[in-house]
Amino acid sequence: MYYRTHNCSELRLDNVGQNVVLSGWIDKIRTHGQISFIDLRDRFGKTQLVLNLDDCDVSDDLKKEYVIRVEGIVAKKEVANENLETGEIEVKVSQLKIINKALALPIDENASDEMRLKYRYIDLRKKENMDKIVFRYNVIKHVREYFDKNGFIEIETPMLVKPTPEGARDYVVPSRVNPGKFYALPQSPQLYKQISMIAGADRYFQVARCLRDEDLRADRQPEHTQFDFEMSFVNSDEIREFAEGLMKSVVLKFKGIKVDDFKTFSYEEAMERYGCDKPDLRFDLELINFSEILKNTGFGVFDDAQTIYGLAVEKDFSRKEIDALTEVVKIYKAKGLAYVKVSDGNFDGGVSKFLNEDIKNKIIEKSKIKNGTIFFVADKKKVARTSMGELRNKIGLDLGLKDPDKFKFCWVKDFPLFSYNDEEEKWEPEHHMFSMPKEEFVEDFEKRPGEVLGDLWDLVLNGTELASGSIRITSPDLQKRIMKFVGFPEDEAMEKFGFLLNAYNYGAPVHGGMGLGADRIIALLLGTNDIREVIAYPKNKNAQCPMDGSPANIYKKQYEELFIKSTNNE
Ligand code: ASP
Numbered sequence: 001m002y003y004r005t006h007n008c009s010e011l012r013l014d015n016v017g018q019n020v021v022l023s024g025w026i027d028k029i030r031t032h033g034q035i036s037f038i039d040l041r042d043r044f045g046k047t048q049l050v051l052n053l054d055d056c057d058v059s060d061d062l063k064k065e066y067v068i069r070v071e072g073i074v075a076k077k078e079v080a081n082e083n084l085e086t087g088e089i090e091v092k093v094s095q096l097k098i099i100n101k102a103l104a105l106p107i108d109e110n111a112s113d114e115m116r117l118k119y120r121y122i123d124l125r126k127k128e129n130m131d132k133i134v135f136r137y138n139v140i141k142h143v144r145e146y147f148d149k150n151g152f153i154e155i156e157t158p159m160l161v162k163p164t165p166e167g168a169r170d171y172v173v174p175s176r177v178n179p180g181k182f183y184a185l186p187q188s189p190q191l192y193k194q195i196s197m198i199a200g201a202d203r204y205f206q207v208a209r210c211l212r213d214e215d216l217r218a219d220r221q222p223e224h225t226q227f228d229f230e231m232s233f234v235n236s237d238e239i240r241e242f243a244e245g246l247m248k249s250v251v252l253k254f255k256g257i258k259v260d261d262f263k264t265f266s267y268e269e270a271m272e273r274y275g276c277d278k279p280d281l282r283f284d285l286e287l288i289n290f291s292e293i294l295k296n297t298g299f300g301v302f303d304d305a306q307t308i309y310g311l312a313v314e315k316d317f318s319r320k321e322i323d324a325l326t327e328v329v330k331i332y333k334a335k336g337l338a339y340v341k342v343s344d345g346n347f348d349g350g351v352s353k354f355l356n357e358d359i360k361n362k363i364i365e366k367s368k369i370k371n372g373t374i375f376f377v378a379d380k381k382k383v384a385r386t387s388m389g390e391l392r393n394k395i396g397l398d399l400g401l402k403d404p405d406k407f408k409f410c411w412v413k414d415f416p417l418f419s420y421n422d423e424e425e426k427w428e429p430e431h432h433m434f435s436m437p438k439e440e441f442v443e444d445f446e447k448r449p450g451e452v453l454g455d456l457w458d459l460v461l462n463g464t465e466l467a468s469g470s471i472r473i474t475s476p477d478l479q480k481r482i483m484k485f486v487g488f489p490e491d492e493a494m495e496k497f498g499f500l501l502n503a504y505n506y507g508a509p510v511h512g513g514m515g516l517g518a519d520r521i522i523a524l525l526l527g528t529n530d531i532r533e534v535i536a537y538p539k540n541k542n543a544q545c546p547m548d549g550s551p552a553n554i555y556k557k558q559y560e561e562l563f564i565k566s567t568n569n570e
Contacts, residue, residue, distance in 0.1 A: 003069055009045025011086050015074040020091060022047060023069045023099065025125070029062055036062065040070065043130060048081065048090040056093050065102035071095040118546040120537055129533070135254075136522045136534050140207055142253055143227050143518075146246050152203040152229060157192035159185060159209070164496050165488075167432055168212035171222070179563040185211040188515055190432060191500050193230040194472055197511040198503045205229040207518065213543075219531060221519070222543045230513030236455050236471050239512050240264075240411055243459060243467070247521075251407050254525050264411040267453070275309065275389020277415070280463030281408035283401035287311060287388050290376065293362045299354035301338065305378030309388045312367035312374045313395055316341060321398075322373075328394045329377055332387035338376040345370050393463065402462070404527050409461050414438065417445070417454035418486070426487060431456050433482050435470035436512075442478065446485055459516065466521055469514030476504040 003023040011020065027041035038049040049070055051058070062068070072093040081087030107119050116123045124130050144154070163170050163184035170184035186192075188210045196204045208228040214220060227246075231239055244262050251259050263281065270277050273286045288310040294302045302308055317325070317339075326337040339350040340363075347360050355363070367374055375391060377384045396402050417437050418427040427449050429435065437445050441452040455471040473479045479501060483493040494501065519531040532538035539545050559566035 007044040008040055008042040008047045009085050011047055011074055011089050013076060013088050016076050016089060018074050020074055021071050026062060026064050026066045026068060045085050047086045049093050050090050051093045056096055058096055060098060065105060067099040069097045069099055114540060114546055117540055120547050132526060132534050133536055135526060139254060139522050142250060146249055147205040152205040154206055155196055155201060155204050157189040161186045168214050171211050171213050174562040174564060176561050187212050189228050193513060195503050197230055197232050198508045202232045216541050216543055221531060222539055225518040226515040227518050228515045230511055232509040232511045236512060239469060243514055247409060257407055259407050259409060262409040262411050264413060266414040267412055270412045271385050275385040275392060277412050278460040278463055278465045280396060281410055282403055282406045282462055283396045285392055288367055293359060297354050297359060302378050307381045307384045308376055308378040309384040310374055310376045311388055311392055312369040312372060314369060314372040317373045325391060329387040329391055332390050333383045334377045334379050334387035340374050342369055342374060343371055411457055412460055413457035414453045415456045417452040418449045429486055431468055431470055433486055434472045436473050461524060467514050467516035471512035474504060474508040474510060476501045
């Protein structure tokens with residue numbers, strides 16, 4: 001027996017008169033007397049079946065979601081159903097076999113997220129949900145082809161790797177044959193792609209699974225997928241140029257949009273102009289540095305502050321709105337939000353009374369605003385810029401300036417190489433410890449860690465970080481110095497990373513690369529922020545899979561085999 005001559009989206013008027021076999025799920029069933037109309041569904045589409053119970057023996061009641069096989073003749077429908085691709089025909093069923101029955105479905109459109117995850121296979125039967133998985137497949141296929149066309153080869157790096165303290169917490173896997181020893185699941189293929197460059201692979205890519213044992217925020221998953229790549233004998237401009245071409249081709253193919261050349265900002269410039277290292281360029285509003293103009297107003301809050309940053313918005317905000325915006329800047333440690341209203345160039349309200357005419361004129365000249373509201377935060381530079389950046393985002397959102405149909409990419413480069421961890425009181429790599437400091441800092445970065453910039457960048461789309469990349473350190477001595485500086489003295493560095501440091505002793509090409517967040521890219525292309533929608537089997541907020549019940553207990557015997565002490569008695 002065979003199960004189909006066609007799938008459920010294939011039949012057209014050309015097929016009228018043919019005897020066909022279809023299989024699928026009962027999507028809908030309506031019965032009038034002896035006649036039942038069934039919409040038969042598979043991944044490809046739907047076909048209407050007409051079942052005359054006088055002609056065709058069906059021993060059981062048919063129900064929604066039963067899986068059936070039918071044989072019948074294709075006929076022209078009197079009135080075509082324009083909503084279906086196959087809507088011009090119907091199949092007059094002569095034989096019907098129930099392949100499998102189905103219980104009443106446990107989820108409907110009102111189901112909770114948890115239930116939808118538990119019955120993910122049923123949720124995925126909905127066309128719009130499966131379409132997202134198909135879309136994901138198509139994006140990945142296109143990306144693979146793009147890499148292939150450009151001379152990259154896909155290399156599968158191992159899933160069981162050496163635990164290395166790289167940033168996030170590792171998922172660890174005990175080794176049965178090496179009692180007491182552990183593998184880690186890779187946080188990213190970072191070290192292996194660098195080693196592949198030393199091996200001469202030259203242009204590597206991988207659609208790579210990355211696993212990080214982190215507390216989950218709404219937009220994080222314990223495992224995510226990256227378009228991971230590495231290139232030899234290139235500088236950072238060339239790497240960005242390649243990735244820009246890739247992203248442009250993806251957006252053109254899947255959104256039909258020809259995106260502009262990506263703007264490039266240094267980290268410092270992005271912070272100065274947008275108060276943020278991932279600026280949303282869908283709207284133009286920029287921070288204004290009023291520190292010079294406002295340094296001697298006689299108003300203590302301004303005069304005592306290290307810096308004063310402002311935002312000039314062409315809108316007359318109400319008292320209530322201003323109070324709400326004040327709460328936003330406070331979250332980012334600003335002490336308060338000052339403002340003035342401007343109408344036809346005249347100042348009113350807020351801190352206007354502290355500003356003389358000369359200062360007012362300078363403010364107007366700098367902000368180029370005639371009517372609206374100007375906000376100020378006076379604080380330490382970092383606080384003033386960051387809180388204003390967040391205010392900018394909030395205002396952009398509230399005023400509907402974040403058009404979901406726009407795709408505004410930018411590069412943010414020259415990031416600081418280190419950031420200071422106040423809690424642990426130590427310097428940490430901003431990205432990871434394999435990124436190259438900019439030439440001018442190589443000699444004495446230990447002496448001025450706060451100033452050091454790296455040949456290190458992010459790719460940003462609509463205010464979301466999509467990817468990071470860097471030129472890598474290829475000198476074993478410099479790599480050891482960086483490791484020492486971030487807390488791995490030579491003996492510890494050799495124990496953890498000796499395999500990499502050794503590899504660099506045998507001739508390494510200059511190289512660098514990036515890891516692009518595939519789930520996020522695919523989600524943004526689909527206009528959603530929830531990456532779970534584009535992952536076939538995602539985990540919930542507690543890193544559990546409600547469908548398979550993982551993580552789960554293991555048998556006592558397994559603990560014994562792994563030489564691990566068990567705290568449960570199964
Ligand atoms: N492995 C890095 C990451 O996961 C990306 C890179 O530097 O290539 O962020």
